[in-house]
Amino acid sequence: MAISEFFIRYLQRRDELEPADLARLRAIPTTVQHFAPGEEVIPWGPRRQSCMIRRGLAARIHVLKGQNGQNGAQAITALHVPGDFADLHGFVLTGLEHSVVAFGPVEAEFVGHEHLTAITRDLPHLTRLLWMVTAIDAAIHRQWIVAAASLRSTAHLAHLLCELYTRMSIVGAAHEMRMNLPLLQRQLADMLGYSPIHINRAVRDLRDRRLVSWQGTEVEILDWDGLAQLSRFDPTYLQLERHHR
Amino acid sequence: MAISEFFIRYLQRRDELEPADLARLRAIPTTVQHFAPGEEVIPWGPRRQSCMIRRGLAARIHVLKGQNGQNGAQAITALHVPGDFADLHGFVLTGLEHSVVAFGPVEAEFVGHEHLTAITRDLPHLTRLLWMVTAIDAAIHRQWIVAAASLRSTAHLAHLLCELYTRMSIVGAAHEMRMNLPLLQRQLADMLGYSPIHINRAVRDLRDRRLVSWQGTEVEILDWDGLAQLSRFDPTYLQLERHHR
């Protein structure tokens, strides 16, 4: 297979792809695999390939070692939507300190690291764009830290929704204020650092304020401005301006 | 000036520098500047150069826009110790969504982006190492997210101390379980997401448990194992293994 068009759009939203860049991207041979909800897309540890999400939702999961042989509590540090190069950072690191797990059915695509090494040798501009992808990832991490430190439950959840809708609509994976989020409340809790019960109340709060309609995995944003204002959402950190790198 | 030896050590701790890499790094012309506590080392916005910390402590500060023309609360998403390339990610991003501020007196060194562009053109291996620097940065962000979601005040503060001592001792900026941290309790609060008063209690808690001695800016870790166990500190995420990239 060839690299997902979602990813091409992700890049083109931020910079102009030179013909050589585009040709090389499309020439990379990849392997596509399907995953059921809960399956591990990428295990913890050293990797020889990196993975791109083509369809569905995936998350980075950090397993917490309990103090006294305890349960396997887990934290979630990132969510990945179609077009995301979920573990591109694994290319330059010794190994991942987390796994990537499918939320809902996922179609993923694997790229061998030898092709990335070749790109760093031949195509400096495309190399900088791939580097940028991991830098945007880090900017999202920072925004999560800011949100965790400054927002309370309802606003915090609202911020996540604003971010996800923005990221999904940019690549064409969401439209008209609707998106499909196969997320359990327990997983939202692992993501935002609350108990599942508290997440439940935050969801109800958003419903009561008529900001969103949320039924199962279908989420519709009823009042974007209200949601953005409540969560102080400012998409600058997603680097949506086109700019030569 | 030539690039700080702290940074060379930072890289050599993780990979072998080829002679060409080392020569090029040492040949980069840089400008050194000094900053007083509270001064802005790097302002918010687009940048044409990136900055490395030679001496002192610096932080990335995100200013929060208050809801109703409110105060300028702020969040801190990263701390930088000597040898850190504080805004290397600014090279591949359109601009920084935060500023970098000196905590205590800081000596910093600036590298024009044109030299980095040249490296991506000529030296693939060194390019991957610089990319790695930003990836380690992101891994630290992730660990902060995990800590915020899973640790309570005292353990959370303990985790920060473990991380900082590890990072500083690796490059030779701290020894014998002692380090100099010119941090106000208010700034710790902005970092960990608590109120300054609560930080005060967490510091006292660590003192009462005889885990650290903390007088002014001088911190001594009295019981490393106790501190690491309390905060579940595991340095894997700092990528301390040497490995060819």
Added chain:
DNA sequence: CGTTTACTTGAATGCTCTCAACCAGCGTGG
């Protein structure tokens, strides 16, 4: 001295957690 800044402590309020129970949907097996 008086002011400022940072740190410290106490008390009351409020946000979030835990424990507990209950409901709905779904697949299974009798």
Added chain:
DNA sequence: CCACGCTGGTTGAGAGCATTCAAGTAAACG
């Protein structure tokens, strides 16, 4: 067909952690 268990969502009550307001200490500086 229906009882059953399982999973995930919902709601209530009490306890615990963190916040705010308030006051007081100590050191640095003019």
